[in-house]
Amino acid sequence: MGDDILDKDGQFIEELIKNYDGKVHGDREGITIDDDVFVDLVKNLHKTFIAELDDTQKEANAIIIKFPPDIIFESVVATFSDKCSTDDLKEKYRELTEYNDPNMLPPECTPNIDGPNAISVPREQTMHSFHTLFCRRCFKYDCYLHPYHPTPSMTLRKPTEAKSDNTPCGPDCFLHKENTKEQELLNSKSSPKGKKRKTSNSSMSETLSKDGDTMSTGKSSDDVEWTGAEESLYRCLHDVFCNNHCAISSLIKTKTCSQVCSFALKEASHTPEVGSDKDKTPPRKKPKKKHRLWYNHCRKVNLKKDSTSNHIFNYQPCDHPGQPCDESCPCIMAQNFCEKFCQCNTDCKNRFPGCRCKAQCNTKQCPCFLAVRECDPDICSTCGADKFDTKKISCKNVSIQRGMRKHLLLAPSDIAGWGIYIMEGCDKNYFISEYCGEIISQDEADRRGKVYDKYMCSFLFNLNNDFVVDATRKGNKIRFANHSINPNCYAKVMMVNGDHRIGIFAKRPILTGDELFFDYRYGPTEQLKFVGIERDIDLSAS
């Protein structure tokens, strides 16, 4: 080892530090202090400051006794060069010292409606977390894959067709007491499909008419105290169930349907009628595309495949209320199909129509397969993509989303380091495994790639124009598959329900116990660096 190696490494380290803005190892230059230390420091300075004041000054400046004077914050800024101003520090100190009650929520939070502090709030507030943090694509909260981007249609909910059940839920059901003015009032506000009212005996009708003041027991039970939680819950359910008080009461559980009914009346008089949004989106029914339109769409898919543009962009659901998907639509600009997560009309021309295959969707006859997409269980209904039982699925184009991978075994490789071997044989074009890893931006991949190149070992895999999959720190077993110029597998980036995912498929029939390789598609220079070992073996074997 000579000095030249040292110099090269020295240069490498400098570049690395520059890449990370000098923050490879903590923040020694600008000493930032923790919040606890900061509060401690200011408190102690304050104490010494007060101790040095004499009595007259203390009386004059009562404020300074309560809150540290500016000079303390100025000196902190001067010493620690924290890149923030005196006022910022003052604010920070105030915030940190005022936070006393651990049970007190930050101001924007709505208390949990299942908790003891639940208050009665409008529907938007209760549903705020759900609307903003719930990821419809991953079906969970705060998913890592799809960071929250607020879009105009976020809080609107598409109303379902209110199917009101006419059968009474029990002996006390409110439906027994009817023919009231209030009922009519409610019914007129509900969906056009009005209920048929049962006519009852006149004896029963006595109990209703005015706000329930005839029957003593009925009245008292109908006008009970509603807790904040129940009220909030009612408002959320009301949007779904409209006037189906029986259903609402069975969900709230602590109130009978007649109580719900009376509360509904009170609510209805308070809240103004919300204009129905039904006009904006047509009712959901399967679009009956004519044969001609289908054919056109398939051709367009074909043309897209042949286009020379190699840039695939990440899919983001488009949201432009009031406008159809035209050149300004983000999906169109990224050359992606609109998916079911887009807020556009189901008739949108840019939506992928799905396939109508009856076979296995593994040939170019299937439009999904042709467009390098997996079948969508909500759209492709004929191929069996929507079946629950994975053993009975006839569609072969849902392997990634269902996780139907082959059994793989890890063992030292014949070529270099570790290798991955397949336990069961498989035929050509069969799905083997998904290449899983961390999804990072292209910039982060460049930074990491520099270090990985030094190690001569990299697990980076280009996903699309925006993201890269890195299996160095997190991944699955297929990351151990080595590179080969004559591989038995290939990789394909597929669009799976709105996400790009990498699938590894067999290139030719593979026998049990074979080691798996795929072509990493390095450029010519990398080929020489990494593949050297394999060539040596080939030479020695021959």
Next chain:
Amino acid sequence: MSGSETGPGSQNESKSTYPKRRRTVQQVLQVPDTSSQAEESGDDNDDVSSVTSTEDCSDSPNVMRKRPRGKPRKCKLQFRCTNFLKEDHGQPIFGIQFNYNTKEGYPINFATVGGNRVTIYECLKEGKLKVVQAYIDADTQENFYTCAWTYEDVSGQALLAVAGSRGIIRIISPTTMQNIKHFVGHGNSVNELKFHPRDPNMLLSVGKDHSLRLWNIKTDFCVAILGGVDGHRDEVLSADFNIDGSRVMSCGMDHSLKLWNMNEMITNAMTLSYNYDVSKIKKTFPTVRNHFPDFSTRDIHRNYVDCVRWFGDFVLSKSCENCIICWKAGSLDQDLDTIKHTNTEVSIIHRFDYKDCDIWYMRFSLDYWQKILALGNQVGRLYVWDLDCNDPTQTRCTTLVHPKCYSAIRQTHISRDGNILIAVCDDATLWRWDKFK
């Protein structure tokens, strides 16, 4: 990655790198011919005159400290070099451990590992050393890095665990002179082995594959794997159990030190590993995988951290920056049980400075009572600190020098009674220093 370039390139090579081609055959340890067993120690005469220099602490290589007023206090520790020998394989000896499990009155044994060799010695009077047993791994590519003694919990017989570059942990029984078992699992070399202070069957191994593994060597299960998402991001170089075995502190090439509490999940798995019957349950043992340490810090050192030891609730750790740092997780008066993984605070208590130790994989050691701290540097100098005082700034340092000892001292260890200190070097030499009043 950024740290590997601190020392001259050649010195980084002293620690073997992982060979590129894998070996195909599992090797079995063999016992060489017995003729060497009764021999006395190798090369030199026993009573080499000691060139002990006892220095006042103010002269020791700590530029920051002021000269203490009043008469300088002398370090009470005085050692004299009584023997040295050279192992014939000529490879660096990376590990040496005294057997602390022998009863009083029984001979004092220690083991050294270097190359593919494991040698067990006995300390005799007047500085003499006797080779009791030597083992050699049939794979010439194997390079042992570390060893640890334990005992069989029923018979009390000594057991020695060794491991190295191949990542296979071997258990040797000196009584039967056999390699009784081996453990495969680490994806790469094993850098350190430690036994649980309360349970002689629980073995902690840390490796180049960024993980720590806890094994039950009686029932052969891997009880727990510590590492992963928030685990070490590069080789783990060292780890230590605290005095009752409830916590593990590990350190590695990613500059970080991580605290792993032996929580309920792990202690339950430890108990389960004794009773688990694979033939009845028909499933593999449910190894605990803990991805999240209870505390982590990169603020102590700025380079590879290659040695860590618990010191009560404090931690002693060193990097290749010529300094052993005594520190505590959290603030000074904070109980370790209240430390959360989000805590970032550390309190530095003291720094022990020395010179000429810029290469990595140089270990310090504490004696049985944690009163003596010993470290060798890369030019053959031994630093010994007397920790037996209340104030950390009052610790005194001795340096032990021998003109023929100029090679890097990889590890030191002190016998249980505190009277014998052994240092092992990169040129396969072994040095015995005896304490005298």
